[in-house]
Amino acid sequence: MAPMNALPIWLDALLAALLLAGAFFALVGSWGLVKLSGFLRRLHGPTKATTLGVGAVLIVSSAWFTFTRGSPSVHELLITLFLFLTAPVSAHLLVKAAMARDPSLRPEPPLTQTSKNPASASRETR
């Protein structure tokens, strides 16, 4: 364990609060994954709440190693950047995969454009 007097008290409290917030959001994300009904609802928990919780943990790690070692630690920013770039992409691909398997997940198309032409309207509604 690191010597605790290496950190100023305000930073220590801030890091502890960030850690607790990160744990809370990760738990909320996984609880939503278990609790919610329907795939499209369940997708919200892990892709948003868990990503935010992991981001808080990575900020804590970066600040911890920056202040205990005395030299900037930017490895975590790399992981944060990569994670925040890839989370929406993987969520998008998951929705596309789910819609390809189950077309009933696809929302109703707006009827304002197709209502003039009954043939195309009946073709576009399932």
Next chain:
Amino acid sequence: MTAAVLPVVIGAFALAMLLAAWRLLRGPSLPDRILALDTLYIDSLALLVLVGVYRDTPLYFEAALVISMLGFVGTVVLSKYLMRGDIAE
């Protein structure tokens, strides 16, 4: 204060991984299982970073970075396989 909070946070992430594993085993549809795997790798990445802070060693960064990259590739490949029935088109 941070050192006192760290075991609680590690336990919370382990609990989050357990919940995701429950969804992985249960999950009625295949996209549910892929989503649970996605959550599992993100949580395990955070767990590795937390263990690195707890043991005060920077050795775990690279493992977390590799997990983040390979996990994303795995999610993309599994989703593409469900979409097209093929990975490399």
